[in-house]
Amino acid sequence: GIQVEQSPPDLILQEGANSTLRCNFSDSVNNLQWFHQNPWGQLINLFYIPSGTKQNGRLSATTVATERYSLLYISSSQTTDSGVYFCAVSSGTYKYIFGTGTRLKVLA
Amino acid sequence: SAVISQKPSRDICQRGTSLTIQCQVDSQVTMMFWYRQQPGQSLTLIATANQGSEATYESGFVIDKFPISRPNLTFSTLTVSNMSPEDSSIYLCSAQGAPEGYGNEQFFGPGTRLTVL
Numbered sequence: 001g002i003q004v005e006q007s008p009p010d011l012i013l014q015e016g017a018n019s020t021l022r023c024n025f026s027d028s029v030n031n032l033q034w035f036h037q038n039p040w041g042q043l044i045n046l047f048y049i050p051s052g053t054k055q056n057g058r059l060s061a062t063t064v065a066t067e068r069y070s071l072l073y074i075s076s077s078q079t080t081d082s083g084v085y086f087c088a089v090s091s092g093t094y095k096y097i098f099g100t101g102t103r104l105k106v107l108a
Numbered sequence: 109s110a111v112i113s114q115k116p117s118r119d120i121c122q123r124g125t126s127l128t129i130q131c132q133v134d135s136q137v138t139m140m141f142w143y144r145q146q147p148g149q150s151l152t153l154i155a156t157a158n159q160g161s162e163a164t165y166e167s168g169f170v171i172d173k174f175p176i177s178r179p180n181l182t183f184s185t186l187t188v189s190n191m192s193p194e195d196s197s198i199y200l201c202s203a204q205g206a207p208e209g210y211g212n213e214q215f216f217g218p219g220t221r222l223t224v225l
Contacts, residue, residue, distance in 0.1 A: 031212045041218070041219045042216075042218050042219070050212075086150065090212075095141070097153075098143075
């Protein structure tokens with residue numbers, strides 16, 4: 001099956017800093033999503049981005065499907081950005097496989 | 109986006125007992141799934157809940173341990189049977205295929221935090 005690796009596994013930032021999170025996948029995919037899991041466990045949809053670039057406020061994402069990776073950019077980070085960021089991919093069957101996650105802590 | 113609710117939000121159970129988790133979606137969806145998230149880990153797919161037929165289980169998960177129902181296009185249940193402390197996890201329901209325009213995007217419920225003593 002598809003393997004999904006995320007880096008870095010852990011990240012600590014000062015408020016206001018920028019960061020880039022990476023998601024590598026081992027095979028071609030039809031669907032890719034980025035999620036933020038807040039400290040209460042809720043999964044929040046950030047982007048559905050099987051290819052191309054999207055932006056939503058301080059967040060943006062780019063997927064280069066031919067090279068099997070996706071990037072999530074967080075600019076001017078805030079303490080509320082803390083939590084775990086997951087990418088998830090699926091290929092054909094609509095069953096999403098989740099990555100290993102990046103645990104982000106933003107310090108005030 | 110689809111709005112998904114789960115009940116209960118959390119529970120503490122004794123080993124050997126069973127717990128049924130309910131998942132309700134605010135619109136008809138094509139597909140519903142159940143995931144498990146063990147402490148500090150990523151999400152693992154348990155099964156696809158099929159409307160009107162038996163669920164499709166992933167490797168390592170069996171129907172006797174995790175029976176699933178899906179009587180219609182908006183509702184599903186997951187039962188965790190004969191629980192042990194190793195079953196302590198967050199169980200999440202997800203939906204895909206609605207509303208129109210969100211076909212391949214998956215949305216998640218708030219999760220059920222289960223502790224087994």
